[in-house]
Amino acid sequence: MRRLRDLFQALAQLPRLAFLAVGLFVLLGVLAPWLAPYDPNAQDLLATHADPSWQHWLGTDHLGRDTLSRLIVSARTSLVGMSLVLLIALSVGITIGTVAGYRRGWVEEVLMRIVDVGLAMPSLIVALAVIGIFGTGYWNMILALALAWWPGSARISRAVAVGVMNRPHIESLRVLGASPGRIYFHHLLPSTIGAVLVYATADAGAVALSIATLSFLGLGIQPPTPEWGQMLVDALPYLESAPWQVILPGLVLTLVVIGFNLLGESIALNRVPTPLPRRILLKRRAMAADWRKAAP
């Protein structure tokens, strides 16, 4: 119960708009098949580019497919893709980063130089190169993006791991003769993962954007799976006759990316200690004065 209250308290501290955008995105992504009013791929070639109406709240696209349904189902495509990319990238990154942070010395040197190489190349270029070599396809895209994303998380988790390793309780564990496995799995890894997840939140928006970018270029998600980038590029030739079909996926994508960025930023800021408010400060001082009085 207490935990739940803590969770709500933490959520209340987040910027409302970002929380709403991301919350809605996750909700739509999870419940997409039940929320979408139509089959997102059902074509009606006789009713293309329909204006918004009671039947089709956001109108239809160039093949007569319901835009609202496609936007909703695309949220799931994006959510699943993004989660997979981050899952793979973070697993690899955290493993390499914590091993480097734990072992230090030459192991760290070698691993971090590899990470440097990875960081030197822009992520989208790496992804394009991988897809260029292995061809288009869903899993190729996921792996390509994961390959582009792991160095960042490796670098951060190494920094966090070094910090954790320097804490006094790890020192004490060593002195007490704890095994490396115990130190690594019970102490180092849990504290690192927490910190890196924050970083991942801010990154989620960028991953969603990359998936859309690759699909826009025709290299990512392939039809019939609806995807925002693909909806955008499909609607682009009709920019003048049906501008909403271009604006809507762009708008949704923008909201999600901004939402994740703000969210990541505010979570990161929440972790930085802020000066206590004056009222609490005075109360604490009064308490300390009481202790002094009580002392003999």
Added chain:
Amino acid sequence: MKTTRRTILKGMAGLPAMFAGLSPLAALAQQGGGDTLRVAAGKPAGDLDPHKYKGLWAIQDLIFEPLIRYGHGGKMEPALATDWQVEDDGKLFRVHLRKGVTFQDGTPWDGAAMAWNLDRWIGKESNSWMNASRLFANYKVVDGHTVEIHFKEPVLGLLNEFAYVRPVRFLSPKSVGADGAYAKPVGTGAWIEASADNNGSTFTRFDGYWGDKPDFKRIEVKVLPESRSRMAALRAGEIDLTGGDFLAPIKATEAKTLEKAGIPVSVELGTTTVVIGLNPDRNSALKDLAVRQAINIGFDRKAIGQVLYQGLAEPAGNLFPASVPLAGKRFPVPARDPVAAKKLLEDAGWKGAPIREKDGKPLKLEIVVSEEQIAGSRSLAEILQAQLGEIGIGLTIRSVDHASRHSDIPARTFDMALFTTFGAPYEPFGTIVGLLLSTYDNGVDGKLVIDPAKLDPLVLAATSAPQDKVDAAVQAIYDQMHADVSMLPLFYSPAIWAHTKRVKGFTVPATEYDLPYRGIRLES
């Protein structure tokens, strides 16, 4: 002199005049065209050497002229030759050259000039894709204005070949360096190149031109690689004319938008066809005639033409549109009939849902599309996917870039793919030999159908048929493919050009390789 606020102000007043004096080009651009036809192209003209395969077709067409010009409907019109005879069973080509013609540099056009040009390309290995070059024996300059070319065998499509843009057109013999290498584009055409760089080219009228002199003095070709920027420039009146498959393609949606904005758009039945090629060697399900027939009637060509091509593309039942010579008897356009398609599959043993199976093998196909090859092809594939899905055929779409398509098509890594026929003046034999004869290597274009047993003999028979039997021989090819459903014609591409209102008298060119300046008048 003391610098005061007044001197600075005086200087400021002088500035615009100074700039105006410095840039006559900028001033010219401000005039709104005047006596200049401004054309937008998708890429720079490049190396215009008429004996190489590098430059932009339409620009080469402005400068260099052929012996014979390919007119509308395949009519052969005299150009640098006034008359010609094909004798000795097609092994002798005698041309009578036009008299009184000079190149743009004053060099006379005569038998010697023609011989000099022939030496530069005919009979060379790199040109052996052309029958006239592959079968070339020798030539003889009979007199100043008569040349005879002898061939080892009768040449198929001889006159068509001499109407091509390259390498058969004529360069001034003086327009080369001391080593004989091409130096400058100088031909007999109506337009002299004045300047050229990556941003565009300019041309001035050749006043000594033998034919109808153009009504205006200059042509300016501006390079605008992005189609959206071409459309914006046209609407803003910064360019006068654009279009054509190779110069600067206009999409059907763009044509409709332009029409709405009051820009005159010319749409005509073109000479190319978009066709679906099938690859039974990669996917054995396609070996089954019933499957091919079911696909053929499984999707709605008319709706595709309406939705994706705004009704500008005409649904096709034949390999060639009627605008191509020897296009053959018209077959009806297959109409969509899901019930009949399902029955065909059912009877052939493909059963189950949602994707049919036979002997445990699902009826799944992969279509390769490239937006750069045909705009809108991915949406087209999505319609196919949905409509074939209804009759139980699972279609996956692989959209690739142009380069990957260029490697995938010759390597045959596709079950279904979109092809386009070559268009005039290469038709019909350009496509028949290039896309249908399995033994002929045509590089990145690949093969539409590979059928050495049934199709190759028919193609070979047609290419060696005497003049009076050619119709029947070509028809036999069309009939065979029609009966076998070995390829699926989709629609005939429209030729789309757009121009501003000050351009009068525009006609769509006979081939997509020409720049249609003829007959144009410019209103100020």
